[in-house]
Amino acid sequence: MSLQDKIQSGDRLALSRLLSLLEDEDPKGLDILSALYSNTGSAHLIGITGSPGTGKSTLVNQLALELRKVHGETLRIAIVAVDPSSPFSGGAILGDRIRMRDLAGDQGIFIRSMASRGTLGGLAKTTPSIVDALDAAGYDVVLIETVGAGQAEVDIASTAHTTIVIDAPGLGDGIQAIKAGILEIADILVVNKSDLQGAEHTLKSLKAALELGYPNRKTRPEQSGEGQGPLWRPPVLPTIATIGDGLAEVVDAISKHRDYLDNSRERASKDAERMRFEIESLLRRRLAQDFLIRQPEGRVEEMLQKVQARELSPYQAVEQLLSEVEK
Amino acid sequence: MSLQDKIQSGDRLALSRLLSLLEDEDPKGLDILSALYSNTGSAHLIGITGSPGTGKSTLVNQLALELRKVHGETLRIAIVAVDPSSPFSGGAILGDRIRMRDLAGDQGIFIRSMASRGTLGGLAKTTPSIVDALDAAGYDVVLIETVGAGQAEVDIASTAHTTIVIDAPGLGDGIQAIKAGILEIADILVVNKSDLQGAEHTLKSLKAALELGYPNRKTRPEQSGEGQGPLWRPPVLPTIATIGDGLAEVVDAISKHRDYLDNSRERASKDAERMRFEIESLLRRRLAQDFLIRQPEGRVEEMLQKVQARELSPYQAVEQLLSEVEK
Numbered sequence: 001m002s003l004q005d006k007i008q009s010g011d012r013l014a015l016s017r018l019l020s021l022l023e024d025e026d027p028k029g030l031d032i033l034s035a036l037y038s039n040t041g042s043a044h045l046i047g048i049t050g051s052p053g054t055g056k057s058t059l060v061n062q063l064a065l066e067l068r069k070v071h072g073e074t075l076r077i078a079i080v081a082v083d084p085s086s087p088f089s090g091g092a093i094l095g096d097r098i099r100m101r102d103l104a105g106d107q108g109i110f111i112r113s114m115a116s117r118g119t120l121g122g123l124a125k126t127t128p129s130i131v132d133a134l135d136a137a138g139y140d141v142v143l144i145e146t147v148g149a150g151q152a153e154v155d156i157a158s159t160a161h162t163t164i165v166i167d168a169p170g171l172g173d174g175i176q177a178i179k180a181g182i183l184e185i186a187d188i189l190v191v192n193k194s195d196l197q198g199a200e201h202t203l204k205s206l207k208a209a210l211e212l213g214y215p216n217r218k219t220r221p222e223q224s225g226e227g228q229g230p231l232w233r234p235p236v237l238p239t240i241a242t243i244g245d246g247l248a249e250v251v252d253a254i255s256k257h258r259d260y261l262d263n264s265r266e267r268a269s270k271d272a273e274r275m276r277f278e279i280e281s282l283l284r285r286r287l288a289q290d291f292l293i294r295q296p297e298g299r300v301e302e303m304l305q306k307v308q309a310r311e312l313s314p315y316q317a318v319e320q321l322l323s324e325v326e327k
Numbered sequence: 328m329s330l331q332d333k334i335q336s337g338d339r340l341a342l343s344r345l346l347s348l349l350e351d352e353d354p355k356g357l358d359i360l361s362a363l364y365s366n367t368g369s370a371h372l373i374g375i376t377g378s379p380g381t382g383k384s385t386l387v388n389q390l391a392l393e394l395r396k397v398h399g400e401t402l403r404i405a406i407v408a409v410d411p412s413s414p415f416s417g418g419a420i421l422g423d424r425i426r427m428r429d430l431a432g433d434q435g436i437f438i439r440s441m442a443s444r445g446t447l448g449g450l451a452k453t454t455p456s457i458v459d460a461l462d463a464a465g466y467d468v469v470l471i472e473t474v475g476a477g478q479a480e481v482d483i484a485s486t487a488h489t490t491i492v493i494d495a496p497g498l499g500d501g502i503q504a505i506k507a508g509i510l511e512i513a514d515i516l517v518v519n520k521s522d523l524q525g526a527e528h529t530l531k532s533l534k535a536a537l538e539l540g541y542p543n544r545k546t547r548p549e550q551s552g553e554g555q556g557p558l559w560r561p562p563v564l565p566t567i568a569t570i571g572d573g574l575a576e577v578v579d580a581i582s583k584h585r586d587y588l589d590n591s592r593e594r595a596s597k598d599a600e601r602m603r604f605e606i607e608s609l610l611r612r613r614l615a616q617d618f619l620i621r622q623p624e625g626r627v628e629e630m631l632q633k634v635q636a637r638e639l640s641p642y643q644a645v646e647q648l649l650s651e652v653e654k
Contacts, residue, residue, distance in 0.1 A: 033640060279644055283615065283648065287614040288610065288614060308599055310364060312361075313361035314455075315357040318613060
């Protein structure tokens with residue numbers, strides 16, 4: 001039985017193997033994914049992002065459990081944790097161990113922690129194909145959790161169908177949220193740890209910041225069509241993830257957002273955006289690989305040394321490398 | 328007088344014009360920068376990163392003022408704020424206005440706010456050339472402030488000579504800092520808002536996390552040479568930026584770290600790393616541009632539609648585009 005057949009029959013080990021190939025950017029992995037690609041398109045992709053300290057991992061766990069409580073045990077959920085692994089941690093760290101303990105043994109939940117390769121956007125590069133593979137393997141919901149609230153993380157989360165941004169009391173006010181650029185991508189805002197002091201203030205300032213932003217939000221390309229019905233207004237929901245408080249409301253908001261997507265053109269435009277991103281990033285990687293393979297050994301290093309000696313600017317070095325190939 | 332000559336004579340308006348050309352990826356900008364490139368190499372590049380809510384902008388302002396207090400008014404400082412502009416904000420937002428008020432009129436300080444173009448790593452792409460331009464224009468210190476603590480921001484900050492990571496009480500403990508991958512890149516750790524409750528705990532947990540990480544930190548390639556003298560041990564410093572408290576100690580730590588870099592091979596290896604990153608990213612962009620220009624009109628859109636219809640996987644679409652060009 002081929003890896004592809006095994007994955008289609010629900011073999012978790014075979015799926016893990018495919019995901020490793022994809023993480024390693026092994027062409028074999030991409031071939032298998034291509035063969036499975038016609039099976040994609042039914043999973044609901046939920047991106048979850050927020051700063052460290054918001055209790056994001058706990059919330060993702062509770063969300064998975066709540067989704068299965070509401071939609072039944074037949075609902076299969078995959079969790080992709082995009083987690084820059086630190087040389088400090090040397091592998092799985094506390095949060096992941098706790099997660100494993102809570103969800104281990106639940107055959108309906110599949111967890112994949114992705115390690116950063118330390119390169120810019122390294123995580124973002126392979127995440128789309130990982131998500132495609134989980135979609136093709138038949139998972140109904142894919143939760144994509146990103147650590148941090150940086151540009152790369154925001155981009156990963158915003159290519160999902162539904163994006164949840166998590167905040168917590170004491171992490172800065174509405175202005176900070178605007179600065180971090182997280183409000184504009186949120187379909188659902190969650191204020192976790194809502195039993196802490198200042199929760200009321202955080203809820204209010206996020207609501208105020210959203211009100212402030214509405215005129216602009218309308219201009220988002222995927223929402224600018226004519227006469228498509230009402231806009232989606234992101235709800236701001238309090239939770240206490242440690243005791244499961246407020247999770248039912250989050251699951252309800254996800255269902256409503258899913259209905260909204262189905263009744264507007266937004267699902268198709270989000271899918272197109274994600275695919276365009278995936279095609280462009282694959283293309284860029286392949287072009288760079290092909291180019292570097294064709295370089296004479298040591299040529300790039302030689303250019304780097306000239307730049308270090310300030311004989312050439314980085315731009316001149318690149319132009320020179322390119323002109324040599326054209327000849 | 329050419330733009331290049333004007334920049335060399337200290338014309339701030341001409342410099343601003345060059346930076347705009349570079350932000351727009353205008354080849355004219357890159358040509359001017361190439362002509363100025365031999366003047367680069369004397370600026371000390373300081374990356375400053377941390378989560379929203381840490382009071383980072385205030386600290387950067389105070390740091391600029393303190394650096395000039397200590398090193399004299401002849402010290403010229405440039406501040407690059409890498410700040411994802413939100414459709415919500417519609418331009419400069421509160422924080423920047425306050426900054427402008429504090430530092431406006433000081434001819435020794437030059438401020439540049441960079442706007443995100445909304446693309447993955449969009450900020451990271453042009454930041455290196457902006458920093459080169461400021462270096463070439465004769466600024467002694469370039470402060471590169473990134474908002475957020477994501478992968479892209481961390482990468483921007485870590486290509487600086489000295490990287491300062493800012494934390495604040497209540498933003499999560501040491502484990503969170505490890506998760507965010509920020510500890511391993513910090514040369515100096517600052518706990519701002521150290522008058523708030525929990526500051527002592529934050530200081531202690533960061534110190535403990537650093538201790539924990541030391542065996543790994545030694546293996547960082549730029550520090551692994553034989554017999555290079557002592558390792559740099561990142562200090563953890565409390566500050567209250569709003570009243571300037573603790574800033575003298577931060578400036579002192581920066582001086583010490585600069586001495587350390589001068590006495591080890593680390594400055595050269597950091598410079599090489601930054602240049603390699605710049606060359607690779609320019610190369611990738613140019614290759615993709617050249618490729619797309621050579622595509623027949625609408626060909627990429629056609630492929631995208633096939634992927635949307637699940638007739639092709641993104642990988643197959645890319646392979647097909649590439650094979651057509653090779654013919």
